[in-house]
Amino acid sequence: MTLPIANEVRPQRPRAPIPSGLALEKEIARLRKEMKAVILAHYYQDPEIQDIADFVGDSLQLSQAAAKTDAEVIVFCGVHFMAETAKILNPTKQVLLPDLDAGCSLADRCPPDQFAKWLEQYPGHKVVSYINCSAGVKALSDVICTSSNAEKMVASFPPGTPIVFAPDRHLGAWVQKKTGRDLVLWPGFCIVHEQFTERQLTKLKVHHPQAKLIAHPECEASVNSLEKIYLCMRDRTPEIVVPEDVRVRALRPVKRMLELSA
């Protein structure tokens, strides 16, 4: 199997400071018009960022919005793999990510070269990958899923089809239980989710008995800011770049997910 080459992101150029007193919301609105840009923001972004976004949604909804947009530039207020998915769907558009450090521990724990090697043990298996993975891993997959459609994506293969699920072993185990399918799980996990142990949650619940518990938090919520969004639009960097051979291979499973979710 040919290994997909690593994803690349163009290096950041040195930046001029933001002039003091600049009205950021106004400047972002001006740049958005001038650049014919759309601002997409994940639900977990701060309210001030959601307020300036053209579209707010979860991973699936943002992928759907990215697939439909006719803007020339996509400013993606989320983590790296989401912006990369937007680029996979929009090779001719410029995709900007305000903060390159907005990464995902789950995606990082499944390097494409190691995943390709591991897959060699499972010839003939279909590969279902959670969207929280790199373009390289998407390129090795048959279909992509989000947490909201994982069951449906696994069930899209006829019963008895041998299936590998990656990179989140916990989501995989949950889908396995829900669908009754026997899945081979890549042993990946998210550091953020692992920190929310049952014991810690129980302690919190004892101290705050009235509190509601909402599961599946997304991380890096505070990495974006209006300043970073303004700078990335003004300087048109950092920009997401996906090698064309990887992009073409990753496009097929992403499109399959979008078609099955329509």
Ligand code: SF4
């Ligand atoms: S919460 Fe975990 S899986 Fe979700 S984006 Fe953050 S590191 Fe990735």
